[in-house]
Amino acid sequence: MKEKINLFIQDSGITREQRENRNGANAFTIWMTGLSGAGKSTLSISLERWLFNNSYNCYRLDGDSIRQGMNRDLGFSKVDRAENIRRAAEVCKLFNDSGIIVIASFISPFSEDRSIAENIIGKRWFHLVYINASIEVCKKRDVKGLYKLSSEGKLKDFTGIDSLFEIPESTSLTLNTEILSETASLNILIQFVQTIITGKKP
Ligand SMILES: Nc1ncnc2c1ncn2[C@@H]1O[C@H](COP(=O)(O)OS(=O)(=O)O)[C@@H](OP(=O)(O)O)[C@H]1O
Numbered sequence: 001m002k003e004k005i006n007l008f009i010q011d012s013g014i015t016r017e018q019r020e021n022r023n024g025a026n027a028f029t030i031w032m033t034g035l036s037g038a039g040k041s042t043l044s045i046s047l048e049r050w051l052f053n054n055s056y057n058c059y060r061l062d063g064d065s066i067r068q069g070m071n072r073d074l075g076f077s078k079v080d081r082a083e084n085i086r087r088a089a090e091v092c093k094l095f096n097d098s099g100i101i102v103i104a105s106f107i108s109p110f111s112e113d114r115s116i117a118e119n120i121i122g123k124r125w126f127h128l129v130y131i132n133a134s135i136e137v138c139k140k141r142d143v144k145g146l147y148k149l150s151s152e153g154k155l156k157d158f159t160g161i162d163s164l165f166e167i168p169e170s171t172s173l174t175l176n177t178e179i180l181s182e183t184a185s186l187n188i189l190i191q192f193v194q195t196i197i198t199g200k201k202p
């Protein structure tokens with residue numbers, strides 16, 4: 001049997017709503033999923049800049065940076081990816097509770113892990129955005145040279161090559177970055193985010 005843990009949460013009485021009111025907008029998480037090279041970082045950086053320039057309190061979490069700090073003990077096995085996503089989602093939840101909009105950009109290749117993230121953050125506040133580009137296009141882009149490393153056998157468990165990416169069955173928004181330009185993708189994303197800010201979840 002699991003050992004009983006004696007933990008007691010004390011409430012300051014300051015509500016999420018009060019914090020959101022002070023920030024002038026509701027808080028939520030835009031969770032971007034997609035292959036390496038699909039365009040998650042590019043779009044999340046531009047979206048963060050747009051939100052910031054429009055006076056919204058926002059913060060961006062990205063696999064590459066989180067994995068160098070909080071999650072530096074984790075690799076790319078299925079178990080480690082699950083833990084990476086779980087911890088990242090807990091951080092999103094804390095940011096959202098503090099009234100801040102989060103843009104989370106993680107490959108998050110497994111449906112189960114994305115569902116866990118959604119449950120942690122809360123269905124109401126979790127918006128899954130699939131940044132869709134095929135493995136062929138991502139290979140061609142090879143922004144970081146990781147596809148080349150993988151083809152040379154120097155990188156194991158690389159998503160889309162020797163580790164699975166499960167295409168999401170249901171998303172809040174899908175952006176096909178093979179067809180759309182960066183500007184067009186960003187405009188759609190901004191429009192989408194504006195509907196959430198004004199309280200109308202599509
Ligand atoms: N084996 C392997 N597979 C996938 N990605 C790898 C791997 N090794 C290193 N990288 C780099 O790590 C970034 C992905 O980290 P994430 O935390 O988003 O991954 S995951 O959600 O836990 O699957 C990923 O970032 P993006 O290219 O921006 O997606 C890579 O820079």
Ligand SMILES: Nc1ncnc2c1ncn2[C@@H]1O[C@H](COP(=O)(O)OP(=O)(O)O)[C@@H](O)[C@H]1O
Nearest residue numbers: 036037038039040041042143177180181182185
């Ligand atoms: N519509 C688009 N949206 C985002 N990136 C695009 C788009 N079209 C082409 N790209 C290019 O694809 C690459 C995506 O790289 P990156 O954002 O680092 O991907 P990821 O973070 O998913 O690994 C960049 O070189 C970017 O210029």
